Amino acid sequence: MSSVQEIKDRVDVLDIIGQTVQLRRSGASYSGFCPFHDNKNTPAFVVWPDTGYWKCFGACNENGDIFSFLMKKEGWDFKETLQYLAKITGVVLEERSPEQQKKTEEKDRLRDALDKTVGYYQHLFNKSNLAAAAREYVANRGLSPETAAHFEIGFSLKSWDALITYLADFGYTPDDLVEVGLATKNPESGRIYDRFRNRLMIPIRDDRGRMVGFGARSIDPQDEPKYLNSPQNALFDKGRTLYGLDKARKPIRVDGKAVLVEGYLDVISAHQAGYENVVCSMGTALTDRQMSQIKRYARQLVLALDADAAGHKATLKGVEVARESGDREMAFDPRGLVRTDGQLKLDIRVAPLPEGLDPDDLIQKDPKEWETLIDEAQSVVDYMIDVLTKDRDLSDPKVKSEISDAIMPLINDVAHPIEQGTYRQRLATVLRLDERVLFPDVKPPAAAPKQSKGKDKWKSRKEPKLTPSTQLLPDRPAPAANDHSTGAQRYCMACLLVQPELLPGIDRRLREIGLAPLATEDFADTELQLLLDAVSASLRQDTAMPTDFIQDNLDDFLLDRYQRLVDTLADIDLHSEMRQRNLGETVLRVRQQNINRWLNELRFLQLDAQSDDDEMAGVYQTEIVAQISALARIQRALSKQPWKSQ
Ligand SMILES: [Zn+2]
Numbered sequence: 269m270s271s272v273q274e275i276k277d278r279v280d281v282l283d284i285i286g287q288t289v290q291l292r293r294s295g296a297s298y299s300g301f302c303p304f305h306d307n308k309n310t311p312a313f314v315v316w317p318d319t320g321y322w323k324c325f326g327a328c329n330e331n332g333d334i335f336s337f338l339m340k341k342e343g344w345d346f347k348e349t350l351q352y353l354a355k356i357t358g359v360v361l362e363e364r365s366p367e368q369q370k371k372t373e374e375k376d377r378l379r380d381a382l383d384k385t386v387g388y389y390q391h392l393f394n395k396s397n398l399a400a401a402a403r404e405y406v407a408n409r410g411l412s413p414e415t416a417a418h419f420e421i422g423f424s425l426k427s428w429d430a431l432i433t434y435l436a437d438f439g440y441t442p443d444d445l446v447e448v449g450l451a452t453k454n455p456e457s458g459r460i461y462d463r464f465r466n467r468l469m470i471p472i473r474d475d476r477g478r479m480v481g482f483g484a485r486s487i488d489p490q491d492e493p494k495y496l497n498s499p500q501n502a503l504f505d506k507g508r509t510l511y512g513l514d515k516a517r518k519p520i521r522v523d524g525k526a527v528l529v530e531g532y533l534d535v536i537s538a539h540q541a542g543y544e545n546v547v548c549s550m551g552t553a554l555t556d557r558q559m560s561q562i563k564r565y566a567r568q569l570v571l572a573l574d575a576d577a578a579g580h581k582a583t584l585k586g587v588e589v590a591r592e593s594g595d596r597e598m599a600f601d602p603r604g605l606v607r608t609d610g611q612l613k614l615d616i617r618v619a620p621l622p623e624g625l626d627p628d629d630l631i632q633k634d635p636k637e638w639e640t641l642i643d644e645a646q647s648v649v650d651y652m653i654d655v656l657t658k659d660r661d662l663s664d665p666k667v668k669s670e671i672s673d674a675i676m677p678l679i680n681d682v683a684h685p686i687e688q689g690t691y692r693q694r695l696a697t698v699l700r701l702d703e704r705v706l707f708p709d710v711k712p713p714a715a716a717p718k719q720s721k722g723k724d725k726w727k728s729r730k731e732p733k734l735t736p737s738t739q740l741l742p743d744r745p746a747p748a749a750n751d752h753s754t755g756a757q758r759y760c761m762a763c764l765l766v767q768p769e770l771l772p773g774i775d776r777r778l779r780e781i782g783l784a785p786l787a788t789e790d791f792a793d794t795e796l797q798l799l800l801d802a803v804s805a806s807l808r809q810d811t812a813m814p815t816d817f818i819q820d821n822l823d824d825f826l827l828d829r830y831q832r833l834v835d836t837l838a839d840i841d842l843h844s845e846m847r848q849r850n851l852g853e854t855v856l857r858v859r860q861q862n863i864n865r866w867l868n869e870l871r872f873l874q875l876d877a878q879s880d881d882d883e884m885a886g887v888y889q890t891e892i893v894a895q896i897s898a899l900a901r902i903q904r905a906l907s908k909q910p911w912k913s914q
Pocket residue numbers: 302303304305324325326327328329330
């Protein structure tokens with residue numbers, strides 16, 4: 269590969285252009301204000317990260333690649349630009365020696381042998397009587413002749429030297445064929461023979477469509493192994509290749525999602541059914557380099573793997589690879605791989621296939637079911653909890669600690685505090701452990717890594733924080749570690765636990781003044797949120813007194829908190845009506861506090877947006893107006909009502 273190509277493959281175009289132009293994603297591309305002509309009203313400058321191409325749709329109409337961008341912006345010549353980019357991408361620039369030139373030509377010559385072989389195998393598949401069983405196999409898999417042609421499916425004769433003989437006519441020696449994995453050399457006799465015999469041949473191309481190797485499936489059930497791949501060689505790097513990516517690349521880029529299956533034929537069959545975002549790895553666990561490849565095109569990767577133990581193992585191995593990946597660009601998040609700068613992320617999901625079905629079976633049986641499976645793929649943590657606890661004796665302390673040891677590192681890696689809290693709870697609940705036992709030294713989650721202003725903005729644009737609940741994020745406590753709820757919040761919850769039937773009245777009052785009913789978002793810590801859920805549930809049933817129902821159905825780890833809250837009211841013997849009033853007032857005060865904090869956050873966002881004429885400024889403004897109006901209504905309600913403090 270040329271140094272220029274290598275640089276282009278490695279360079280982070282968004283990062284470099286992003287230093288000059290504030291980019292915002294719109295679909296598969298990013299846009300911003302053109303740095304080469306004067307216009308700060310229309311974001312006419314567009315960058316496509318996967319190709320590195322950029323273009324101004326405005327007055328200057330400039331366009332080009334990362335090289336021309338830097339040349340134009342910095343006034344450098346090509347050589348200077350090359351040296352700069354080589355330095356930041358770590359590509360070593362060497363003057364091309366005659367030997368190197370020769371090496372490249374040799375590679376091209378060998379690649380040409382692979383291309384000729386594709387045609388040869390394809391011809392045999394289509395025309396040879398000896399390929400009847402192979403054609404039948406393909407037909408039985410439900411693949412049409414068009415699909416077979418599209419994927420260049422071929423057939424290798426049951427012969428020791430058919431390919432060697434065929435390619436000899438083009439000047440290729442048996443040793444050439446060994447070099448690209450088409451032939452094998454017996455180490456003892458030194459005899460060279462065709463590597464693939466009596467097999468269905470599936471050409472493997474790299475993401476740019478260049479031939480790199482073959483996957484081959486046996487036709488005769490006696491032949492082992494069932495699948496035989498080209499060996500690793502100068503053209504075929506298994507750890508980097510994903511089968512089908514040359515064809516899946518575009519569809520993946522369009523909807524941002526890639527699906528990983530286990531077999532070549534699953535890929536082909538999925539494409540035939542119209543699911544063109546499907547690829548597979550080379551019969552091994554995913555490598556970090558394969559992840560990097562996918563990351564160039566996709567934001568989400570769904571692992572659709574067999575329900576059997578091997579499938580689980582492959583998934584877990586993939587997760588492990590992701591976590592331990594030496595790729596400096598990747599930081600693991602159980603939802604996926606997140607680039608450290610937070611700009612692009614690969615969200616990994618797991619879709620375990622129904623027992624006994626492979627993707628091929630499923631797609632042929634019911635394509636809708638396949639779609640549902642992919643759409644509803646689980647996060648890696650949820651999946652791990654399911655897999656590791658399945659059929660285990662969860663009352664055995666040894667089993668509990670084994671499972672928690674395996675999962676806690678993943679949970680601790682979760683960047684998002686609420687998400688982390690949810691996973692902790694789930695693990696604690698599944699293992700029937702107190703969260704404080706499971707996470708004895710939980711600290712408030714570390715602040716997210718500082719991001720540059722531009723990227724922060726990008727993030728907030730993508731997910732505008734428009735619900736009051738999110739204002740709790742920045743100082744969100746680790747659940748159960750310490751209690752960040754205010755006294756007002758605790759008082760509300762205590763009242764509701766003692767008298768759950770007060771809740772509908774509170775909700776009615778909130779609605780009367782145009783506010784949303786009491787919700788988990790009103791409470792800053794997870795235990796209180798769970799207790800509110802319990803209160804609501806107690807009111808939806810009619811088999812027991814609400815208070816009894818709450819006590820009987822609380823998770824063990826909540827009982828202690830429950831008791832402490834209820835105890836705070838033990839000495840206060842209030843008339844029900846009085847308690848309702850107190851509670852009503854306190855709920856409004858909780859809302860008031862929460863809205864004030866949220867407004868603060870909104871104003872920052874708005875200031876940021878206004879400073880660069882962002883249309884989001886308008887959205888923030890609308891939200892601020894709504895919150896101020898809510899605040900005024902609360903104020904009015906508090907002053908009008910004959911509230912009495914306790
Ligand atoms: Zn321009």
